[in-house]
Amino acid sequence: MKLVTAIIKPHKLDDVKDALKEAGITGMTVEEVKGFGRQGGKTEIYRGAEYIVDLLPKVRVEAVVPDGRADEVAEVIVAAARTGKIGDGKVWITSVDRIIRIRTGELGDDAV
Amino acid sequence: MLDVADIDVGNTAWMLIATALVLFMTPGLAFFYGGMVRSKNVLGMLMQNFFAMGLMAIIWVLVAFSLAFGNFGDGGFLGNFDFAFMRDIGATTGDPAFALTIPFVLFCAYQMTFAVITPALITGATADRMKFKAYAVFIALWLILVYAPVAHWVFGGGWLTKLGALDFAGGAVVHINAGAAALAVIIVLGRRRGWPKEGMHPHNLPFTLLGTGILWFGWFGFNAGSALAANGIAATALMNTFLAASAGMLGWMLFERIKDGKATTLGAASGAVAGLVAITPCAGFVGGMSPIVIGFLAGVLCVAAVQLKYKLGYDDSLDVVGVHLVGGLVGALLLGFFADASINELVTHEGVFLGGGATLLWYQFVASIATFAFSFVVSFILATIIDKVIGLRVTEEEEIEGLDLSQHAESAYSFGSFGSMDRV
Numbered sequence: 274m275k276l277v278t279a280i281i282k283p284h285k286l287d288d289v290k291d292a293l294k295e296a297g298i299t300g301m302t303v304e305e306v307k308g309f310g311r312q313g314g315k316t317e318i319y320r321g322a323e324y325i326v327d328l329l330p331k332v333r334v335e336a337v338v339p340d341g342r343a344d345e346v347a348e349v350i351v352a353a354a355r356t357g358k359i360g361d362g363k364v365w366i367t368s369v370d371r372i373i374r375i376r377t378g379e380l381g382d383d384a385v
Numbered sequence: 386m387l388d389v390a391d392i393d394v395g396n397t398a399w400m401l402i403a404t405a406l407v408l409f410m411t412p413g414l415a416f417f418y419g420g421m422v423r424s425k426n427v428l429g430m431l432m433q434n435f436f437a438m439g440l441m442a443i444i445w446v447l448v449a450f451s452l453a454f455g456n457f458g459d460g461g462f463l464g465n466f467d468f469a470f471m472r473d474i475g476a477t478t479g480d481p482a483f484a485l486t487i488p489f490v491l492f493c494a495y496q497m498t499f500a501v502i503t504p505a506l507i508t509g510a511t512a513d514r515m516k517f518k519a520y521a522v523f524i525a526l527w528l529i530l531v532y533a534p535v536a537h538w539v540f541g542g543g544w545l546t547k548l549g550a551l552d553f554a555g556g557a558v559v560h561i562n563a564g565a566a567a568l569a570v571i572i573v574l575g576r577r578r579g580w581p582k583e584g585m586h587p588h589n590l591p592f593t594l595l596g597t598g599i600l601w602f603g604w605f606g607f608n609a610g611s612a613l614a615a616n617g618i619a620a621t622a623l624m625n626t627f628l629a630a631s632a633g634m635l636g637w638m639l640f641e642r643i644k645d646g647k648a649t650t651l652g653a654a655s656g657a658v659a660g661l662v663a664i665t666p667c668a669g670f671v672g673g674m675s676p677i678v679i680g681f682l683a684g685v686l687c688v689a690a691v692q693l694k695y696k697l698g699y700d701d702s703l704d705v706v707g708v709h710l711v712g713g714l715v716g717a718l719l720l721g722f723f724a725d726a727s728i729n730e731l732v733t734h735e736g737v738f739l740g741g742g743a744t745l746l747w748y749q750f751v752a753s754i755a756t757f758a759f760s761f762v763v764s765f766i767l768a769t770i771i772d773k774v775i776g777l778r779v780t781e782e783e784e785i786e787g788l789d790l791s792q793h794a795e796s797a798y799s800f801g802s803f804g805s806m807d808r809v
Contacts, residue, residue, distance in 0.1 A: 318645050321692045324584050 633660020
C-alpha cells in the first residue's frame with residue numbers, strides 16, 4: 274500500500290474530495306495545516322506595523338491506496354487541486370508497511 | 386442638615402441609571418480589551434477588569450472616597466478621613482457644600498464606578514505579562530495614592546478647580562491619569578516576549594466591537610451623568626458624547642484608509658473610543674459642531690500616536706497610552722479652544738475660538754502636565770517597589786503558556802471534541 278499525501282489550497286478541498294470519490298477512493302483523512310513553499314509567505318501591515326506572514330493556511334489530504342493506484346490517485350489530486358497560481362501545493366507518495374481495519378481486523382488490501 | 390425633601394426625583398432617577406451605565410462600562414472594557422489579546426490570555430484580561438469591580442469598590446467606601454471628597458472645595462491636594470467607612474454617607478443630600486440634589490450615598494456610588502474603571506484602563510497596556518497578584522496589590526495602592534488625590538484636585542474642589550482648569554467628566558482624573566500610570570508601569574514591566582516582531586493579533590474582534598458598543602452606551606452615563614442632574618447640560622453632554630464618538634471613528638478610519646489602504650474594524654472601534662476619551666473633559670462645556678471637530682481630531686491624532694510605541698520602543702499592548710493619554714490631552718487642550726459660557730455658566734474663561742484668549746488653554750495645560758507628572762512618578766515608584774518585593778511580571782514559561790492557565794488554571798475555549806484533554 275501507498276500513502277498519498279497532498280498539501281492543497283483550502284478552497285480546493287471540495288474539488289479534490291469529489292474527484293477522489295469519483296475515482297473510487299473509499300477513504301481519506303483531512304486536516305487544516307499551515308505552511309509555505311518557495312513563495313515564502315507575504316508581508317502584511319496591521320495597526321501600523323509591518324510583519325511577515327510566512328505560514329499560510331493549507332489543507333492536508335491523506336489517502337492510503339493499493340500500490341497500483343498510487344500514481345493515478347496523485348494525478349487525480351493534481352488535476353483537481355491546480356489553479357495555476359502560486360501556492361497550489363504538492364503531492365507525494367510514501368510506503369505503508371502494514372494496515373489493519375479496526376472493526377474487523379482485516380489486513381492489507383482488504384483493509385483499504 | 387438638609388432632609389430628604391431636598392432630593393430631586395428626576396435628578397435622582399437619572400443618576401441611579403447613570404451609575405448603572407458607568408458600571409456597565411467596566412465589563413464593556415473587559416471585552417473591548419479581551420477580544421484584542423491572544424486567546425491564551427483572554428481570561429487573564431477579563432479577570433483583571435472584573436476584579437477591579439470587586440476590590441476597588443470596597444477600598445472606595447473604606448477610605449478612597451473620603452480621601453477624594455473630604456475637605457471638599459478646599460483648593461488643596463487631598464481629602465481627609467471624614468467619610469471613611471461610609472461615615473455620614475447617607476440617603477440625604479449631605480453636606481451643603483456639595484450642593485447635591487441627589488442622595489449623598491448615590492453620589493458616592495456614582496463616583497465609585499469611576500474609581501473602578503480608571504485603574505482597569507491600565508490593564509490594556511500591561512496585557513499578557515503581569516502577575517495577577519501584583520496587579521491586585523498595585524491597583525489597591527494606586528487607588529489610594531494616585532486616583533484619590535487627582536480626583537480631589539478636580540472633582541473634590543481641589544487646587545486644579547481653584548486654578549480655573551475645567552474637566553467635566555474626568556479627562557484628567559480618568560484618562561490622563563490612567564494613561565500616565567500605564568506608561569510608567571510598562572516601563573518597569575518590560576515588553577512582551579516576541580514584541581514587536583511576532584504578530585500578536587486580536588483573537589476575537591467581535592468581542593472588541595461588542596465591548597466598544599457597551600462603552601459608547603455607558604459613556605452617556607459617564608459624561609451626561611457628570612451633570613449630576615437631569616437637565617440641559619446633561620442633554621448637551623449626551624449629544625456631544627455621541628457626536629465625538631462618531632467623528633472619532635471616522636477620523637481614525639480615514640487615516641487608516643489613506644495610510645494603509647484599508648479601514649479596519651479595530652480602527653473603527655479604537656477611533657470611537659478616542660473620540661469618547663477626548664470629549665470627556667469637554668462634554669458639559671462645549672456645544673454646536675465642536676464635538677465633531679474634537680472627536681475627529683482625536684481620532685486622527687490618536688491613530689498617529691499609536692505609531693510612537695514602535696519608534697520609542699515601549700510595548701503599550703492595547704494602546705492605552707496612544708488612546709487614553711493622548712486622547713485625554715487632546716480633549717483637555719481643545720477645551721481651551723472651545724469652552725462656551727452660553728453652554729455652561731461654570732465657564733468663566735471661554736475658549737480661544739470664543740474670544741476668551743489663552744487663559745483657559747493655559748490652565749488646561751497646567752492641569753494636564755500636573756496630572757501626568759504626578760501619576761507617572763508615583764505609579765513608577767509604586768510599580769518599582771512592588772516589582773522588587775513580589776515581582777510584577779510572570780515567568781517566561783508562564784508567559785508562553787498564557788495567563789489563563791498560569792494565573793488562573795483555566796482555559797477559555799474548549800471547542801474541540803477532545804473533551805477533558807484540556808484543563809477545566
